[in-house]
Amino acid sequence: MLSDGALLDLRDGGRRVEGRWLWRGVAFALRAGERVALAGPSGSGKTLLLRVLAGLDALDEGSLTLRGTPSGLWHMPTYRSRVAYVPQRPVMVEGSVEDNLRLPFTLRAHTTRSWDRSLVRATLERLGRDDRFLAQDAVELSGGEQQLVALVRRLQLEPTVLLLDEPSASLDDDGAAALETLVDDWRGAAAERAVLWTSHRSEQVDRVSDRVVRLEASA
Amino acid sequence: MNDLAYVPIDLRQLLLAATLIVVNVALSLALRLGLARSLLVASVRMTAQLLLIGLVLAWVFALERPVPILAIALLMSGLAGVSAVQRTKRRFAGVYLDALVSVMGASFLVTGFALLGIIRVEPWFDAQYLIPLLGMVLGNVLNGISLALDRFTEGVTQQRGRVELLLSLGATRWEAAHALMSDALRVGMIPTINAMMVMGIVSLPGMMTGQILAGAAPADAVRYQIVIMFMIAAATALGAFGVVLLAYRRLFDARHRLRVDRLQRMPPSRR
Numbered sequence: 001m002l003s004d005g006a007l008l009d010l011r012d013g014g015r016r017v018e019g020r021w022l023w024r025g026v027a028f029a030l031r032a033g034e035r036v037a038l039a040g041p042s043g044s045g046k047t048l049l050l051r052v053l054a055g056l057d058a059l060d061e062g063s064l065t066l067r068g069t070p071s072g073l074w075h076m077p078t079y080r081s082r083v084a085y086v087p088q089r090p091v092m093v094e095g096s097v098e099d100n101l102r103l104p105f106t107l108r109a110h111t112t113r114s115w116d117r118s119l120v121r122a123t124l125e126r127l128g129r130d131d132r133f134l135a136q137d138a139v140e141l142s143g144g145e146q147q148l149v150a151l152v153r154r155l156q157l158e159p160t161v162l163l164l165d166e167p168s169a170s171l172d173d174d175g176a177a178a179l180e181t182l183v184d185d186w187r188g189a190a191a192e193r194a195v196l197w198t199s200h201r202s203e204q205v206d207r208v209s210d211r212v213v214r215l216e217a218s219a
Numbered sequence: 220m221n222d223l224a225y226v227p228i229d230l231r232q233l234l235l236a237a238t239l240i241v242v243n244v245a246l247s248l249a250l251r252l253g254l255a256r257s258l259l260v261a262s263v264r265m266t267a268q269l270l271l272i273g274l275v276l277a278w279v280f281a282l283e284r285p286v287p288i289l290a291i292a293l294l295m296s297g298l299a300g301v302s303a304v305q306r307t308k309r310r311f312a313g314v315y316l317d318a319l320v321s322v323m324g325a326s327f328l329v330t331g332f333a334l335l336g337i338i339r340v341e342p343w344f345d346a347q348y349l350i351p352l353l354g355m356v357l358g359n360v361l362n363g364i365s366l367a368l369d370r371f372t373e374g375v376t377q378q379r380g381r382v383e384l385l386l387s388l389g390a391t392r393w394e395a396a397h398a399l400m401s402d403a404l405r406v407g408m409i410p411t412i413n414a415m416m417v418m419g420i421v422s423l424p425g426m427m428t429g430q431i432l433a434g435a436a437p438a439d440a441v442r443y444q445i446v447i448m449f450m451i452a453a454a455t456a457l458g459a460f461g462v463v464l465l466a467y468r469r470l471f472d473a474r475h476r477l478r479v480d481r482l483q484r485m486p487p488s489r490r
Contacts, residue, residue, distance in 0.1 A: 107385070
């Protein structure tokens with residue numbers, strides 16, 4: 001089935017916003033194990049493309065498949081469990097960091113899993129944070145720390161594809177390094193895992209991606 | 220003395236009552252509230268509408284066939300459905316239909332149950348019972364529906380980030396909307412619960428005082444009031460639940476996506 005190794009495959013993708021095409025004829029495949037950066041001027045619709053790939057927004061034309069199956073045939077909660085989207089602005093629910101990390105396990109899609117405190121502890125240690133971090137009020141954290149919590153929250157569900165929208169926009173250099181560590185650890189755990197980034201930091205793009213896909217604003 | 224158990228009000232007395240509005244107008248003028256005009260318009264509308272409905276009701280009460288009485292009932296609930304939507308800040312295509320279905324479903328079901336099962340009016344469509352009972356239920360269902368609908372659409376807009384977080388974590392649309400829906404239902408029910416809490420202590424309900432004025436024994440009037448309050452509570456819960464469920468189906472599509480794009484914010488002039 002995965003003869004060409006494509007996890008996500010978008011063909012002739014087009015999306016209209018308020019009656020005009022934001023992008024059109026976008027073809028792009030994310031193959032197993034790849035690290036791809038999505039580039040394009042601001043306003044070209046990078047975020048919308050990520051949201052479409054995550055199944056949160058609809059395509060106006062074209063087709064999208066995950067592992068060769070059209071996205072329309074997937075049960076969306078299952079699809080989104082495999083394709084993880086972490087938006088530029090992290091969303092924290094009321095409560096502690098631990099409450100936020102436990103949140104996904106209240107959902108039916110993850111009833112077969114349970115929250116693994118020791119795994120999370122080990123992850124936090126890699127980020128240079130101890131147990132006290134779990135008890136902190138998530139809403140009071142800095143934007144950068146919230147971004148890390150959002151990523152840990154998502155990665156514990158072991159997705160196959162990770163879509164990151166400007167993940168280090170609110171991080172300092174140490175934070176950005178911690179984030180890259182997290183993503184590398186996750187990718188290292190299984191050969192097929194693939195990541196798609198958008199980032200305005202060109203040196204980060206060079207470091208974290210094997211190839212760059214350009215999204216041009218349609219005329 | 221006449222045979223009635225109450226003092227009828229003639230035109231001269233009505234005009235005397237209307238002079239009370241001078242209090243409002245004077246206050247508005249003195250404090251420059253700018254309300255004088257709307258107060259006068261509202262007074263004239265209220266008087267004209269009530270005098271008119273008095274004539275209509277006299278005509279309806281004389282009818283002894285169910286069809287015209289039910290037609291009036293449909294018209295009343297249709298107006299209630301439309302007014303429920305007109306007080307909301309954000310709307311979507313189909314909102315009027317959703318409100319209409321909820322208002323009618325809830326009020327007809329509950330009023331029908333009360334007429335046939337509780338009070339057991341003969342014949343069941345007797346306008347003297349059907350119209351006032353339905354009217355009171357509609358007034359409250361209308362409030363419940365517009366509060367719940369407003370809260371739900373507002374919640375969907377304000378908490379879009381949280382809803383989409385849940386969806387992207389693998390939540391079904393039901394799981395993602397659940398907190399918003401129960402919050403909307405709670406808000407829709409609050410006025411009814413508050414009213415029941417203080418009824419008889421802080422407030423003497425209009426229907427009960429009306430019956431007492433008309434000569435009914437207070438003990439009987441109180442029983443009617445209890446029946447109507449239970450009717451209102453049930454119908455408001457049903458109506459609010461119905462409209463929130465229908466709105467949920469419009470704003471969360473079958474692909475488990477939140478469709479904020481289907482919501483349109485109304486300018487204040489159209490609320």
